Amino acid sequence: MTMSRETDRTGAAPRTLAEELRARPDQALAALLRARPDLLSPVPGDLTQLATRAATRASVARALDRLDRFALQTAEALAVAPDPCPYDTLAALLTGDEPDDPRITDSLPRAVATLRQQALLWGPEDRLRLVRTVRDLLAPTPARPSPTGLGPTVAEATAGMSPGRLQQLLAAAGLPATHDPVTAVTALTELFEDRARLAALLRTAPAEARQVLDRLLWGPPYGTVTADPAPHLRWLLDRGLLLPTAPGAVVLPREVAMHLRAGRAHRHPEPVPPVLAPVTERSPATVDATAAGEALTALSTVEELLSDWETTGPLVLRAGGLSVRDLKRTATVLDCAEQTAAFWAELAHAAGLLASDGEVDERYAPTPAYDDWLQLPPERRWAHLATAWLATTRTPGLAGGKDAKGRTLAALGPGLDRTAAPEVRRRVLGLLASLAPGAAVPAEAVLARLAWEHPAGQESRARLARQALAEAELLGVTGRGALASPGRALLAGDDPAPALAPLLPEPLDHVLLQADLTAVAPGPLHRPLAQTLGVLADIESKGGATVYRFSPDSVRRALDAGRTAAELLAFLTEHSRTPVPQPLSYLIEDVARRHGTLRVGAAASYLRCDDEALLNELLADRRSAPLRLRRLAPTVLAAQAGPEELLTGLRAMGYAPAAESAEGNVLITRPDAHRTPPRSAPVPVQEGPPAPDATLLDAAVRAIRAGDRAATAERKPASTATTGGLPRTGSAETLATMQAAVLTGTTLWIGYVNADGAASQRVIAPVKVEGGFVTAYDHTADEVRTYPLHRITGVAELADETAS
Structure with a gap:
């Protein structure tokens, strides 16, 4: 194994982490700051400060959380290895009795380089040293067993044991007596580290004793014994193969465990990430077409949600968010599950299209940005939604669950932000992007790869990844499990709209009317047509073709909005590729004929009709009892109910009343669209400092280098004695030295x-x-700065000019 080239300027191996950082090139320092951005807040004054900050407990814990599984296993092995640890010893801890395992031997240099790059490991390869804080976090203790499952060494476990007891252990193990506890512990350690001698000792062990050792072998290494242990336990205790840690508690020494493990620190080393398999190959055109269909559905769903909430927006809970009842109602309107409804609401909110209005009775309503969004072409509207989804820290999949205090998490409410969500989404899409176009893998394969890449917080990240896969499919970023072309553009940071536009069908200007009082839209409709048809009919089913159903209520709704029967029939004739069916014509004309025959006005309220027979029929109808009607004149009835309640009651009975003003004119009851004041889209919640860009990294490295030169430069003695650590020279000498330095370029x-x-x-x-x-x-x-000469206490030349 070659020696590390990282040495200080004198050519000697670094003695501290600060010295090793000082020997690194600027690119390596920038890589450290990029991997651990918390070290930049604020920018360290010099490399000693950087090394000190890199060794703080909070920063080290954050860095360990970012390691992949094998880099973390490597650090865990170093934590139970001698300090310092030669590279060959580290390799042996990971390979055990299989030193030629190519997966480990090929991956270990990368893992060591990762630890070194992140300043968790330093020193040449014959003396690798973990940063002390890393060792403290990973080394085993009784309160915190090691991730490797190893216990303390013999020396650590026997600390405080009486000399007499140590001699008893030596005698039972067949070792000669010693004169002091130190040599006794050394002799016992050497026995356990000698594979041949320890194997010979274990061959004499009772079968039950070997079973006990096997149970403790891979951790936890701690067990309990009674005051009068069984013979096989006594055999182990007498020979130090189990050592007491407290009354009734024992531990398996690390040296014994390493022998039984065949020298391996981990039961299952994982040097390479799991393969993304099995791969299902699909046509990229099929994937893109599926994703485009989902994208259109996403647009229509968001529009349907906001159209509904612009007139009947739900109230904001006192603690923030959407009530369970309102979420259920929204799910019914959108014809989807409640979790899916929460996703669409959160997506609209993240995109800045939905917010609370801030009024006394605070409600959710579309923002003014929604009107601008509606005017965009479909691909631009989708790109706006997809970009907001990729960046948001909101996790609607958690809605309905419980927080740490047992409170229910509400959609659009607090507690749904997860700072790791954008990173997980990007990584999930990145794994799909690494496959061939059109290829897909099961969700479990993606989760297994993420668990290897980021073992810390594995359970929460797996939940986020599952949600990301489901949301990407709903939104049309993926199609049939594979990343679509617009999704690839989105992940790459490009505008996804041009990739989506060719996949979308052209909007249609017609529908197909059918005799069963339905209309079929064989594709997306032009907005004016879709809006008018949405008033005149109710959507019965969605998909590639949307089915609208006409009913007396839907026709009355269009008449209430100010349309006449003739206008409605002309509209349908113009936009239908089939003749207007006779049943639909009869329906419109019949509802129009009855529409407005009854007139409701405000008294308490009253009911007016020129047809006395109709009023007689109404009075005789038992369903009208809750309205408490009474006749005032042959053509006028009075009601105890208010106008709105009276209108609702009559419509429920099958009539088609019309409201009228105080002047007797028919009121057009077009609902008012409510908008919030201008609102900006919510900013994703950040945990810790943001990732630094190249400009900040370059400036930070130069500032740290400059501060380090100032702190470590060797100075020539000043011509006048210094006091207080500052150079002291006279004003004339200071001026002359400055002028000479200008001419010679001296620092x-x-x-x-x-x-x-x-x-x-x-x-x-x-x-x-x-x-x-x-x-x-x-x-x-x-x-570059300007200094008054009278504020300079003194000046001295640097001994090493090359340092400048």
Whole structure:
């Protein structure tokens, strides 16, 4: 195994993590900061600060959570290995008695490089060292067993054991007595580490004793015994193969476990990720066509939801979100499951099309952006929804569950944000994108790969991944389990609209009227046609073809909106490829003939009709009893119910009344569309600092390097004795040194006191000296600054000019 090339400037191996970071090139430092962005908040002053921050417990725990399974297994093996650990010893811990396993030998260098890149591991390959905090988090303790299932070493388990007891262990194991506890522990450790001698000892063990060892072998290594243990347990205790940790508690020493495990730290090392299989091959054209159909359904569903909520928006719960009753009603309107309805509502909210209106009786309603969205072509509307879905941290799949305090999580309410959701969505789509176009794999294969890539928080990420797969299919990002062309563009950061546009059918300007009072739209309709038809008829089924059904209620709805029978028949004649069926004509004319015959006005309320026989029929109808009608005149009835209640009651009885104004004119009851004040789309919730871009990384690395030069540069002694750690020189010498440095390009070390009296040391390269000021490039601040000469306490040259 070759030695690591990472050495300090003198050629010696680094003695600390800070020294190793100092020897890294700028690209490696940028890679560290990119992998661990929390180290940038704020930017460390120098490399020593960076190393210190990289070793803090919170930062290390966050970095361990981002490791893949084999990199984490490698770190876990190092945590139970000697410190420092040679590379060959680490490899042996992972391969055991199979040192030629190519999967491990080929993958281990990558795992070590990952740990080193993220500053969790340092040192040359013959002395690999885990950062102490990593070892503390992964090393086994009685309260926190090691992920490897290994217990403490013999030395750790026997700490505090009496010398007499140690000698008894040696005698029972067939070892000669020693003169002190240290040599006794060493002798027992050497016995357990000697594979041949320990195997010979275990061959004499009772069969029941071997069964006990097998139960503790892969962890947890702790067990309990009674005050009078069975003979086979006594045999193990007498020879130190089980060591006491507390009264009634024992542990299997690490050295014994490693022998029984054939030298392996992990039961199942996983050096390579699971393969995405089995793969189902489908035609890319079929996948794209399926996804395009789902995209159209998504658009119509969101539009249907917001059209419904613009007149009857549900109330916002006091704690925020949608009530269970309103979610059930919405699911009924959309003809889908409640979880699916929650997804569409959350999607519209994430896209900025839906918000609360902020009024006293706060309700959800479309935003003004919804009207702009409706004017876009279908592919642009879909791209807006898909982009919002990919970035949102909202997880509607959790709606209806319980939070940590046992409270129900409501759709559109608090508690549904998961910061990992966008990352999981992107990774799920990325795995699908790695397959050939049209190829799909089972969800379990995707989940297994994600579990290997990110073992921390495996259960929660698996739930997010399942939701991402289901939502991608609903939205049309995938089709039949495979990533569609618009989905690939979306994942790549390109505009998905051009990829979707050729897949969408042209909007139609006609329907097919049928004799059973239905109309079939064989594809998507032009918006004006769809809107008018949506008032005149009810949607009976959706899919590739939408079926509308005409009924007395739907026709009355169109008449209430101000249309006449002649206008409705003319509209159907114009937009139908088939003649208007006679039953539909009769329906429209019959409802129109009866529409407005009864007139409802506001008194308490009253009912007016020129047909006395119709009023007599109404009074005789037992269903009218709740309305409490009474005759005021041959053509006028009074009701105790209000106008709205009276209208609803009469319509429920099969009549077609019309409301009238105080002047006797028929009122057109077109519902008013409600909009919220202007609202911006919600910003995804971020956990920790955002990922730094290339500009920030470059500036941060330069600032850290400059601060490190200022902190570590070797200084020549100043000509005047220094006090307080700052160079001290006279004003004439300071001026002369500055002027000489301008001519020679020398880098100087100065002491500086600012206007607040705060003293600091700086490393500068003077550029110009005039008017009592020096203009110089400040390596500490990594920028050009101007300093008054009278505030400079002194100046000294750096001993190593190349450091500048």
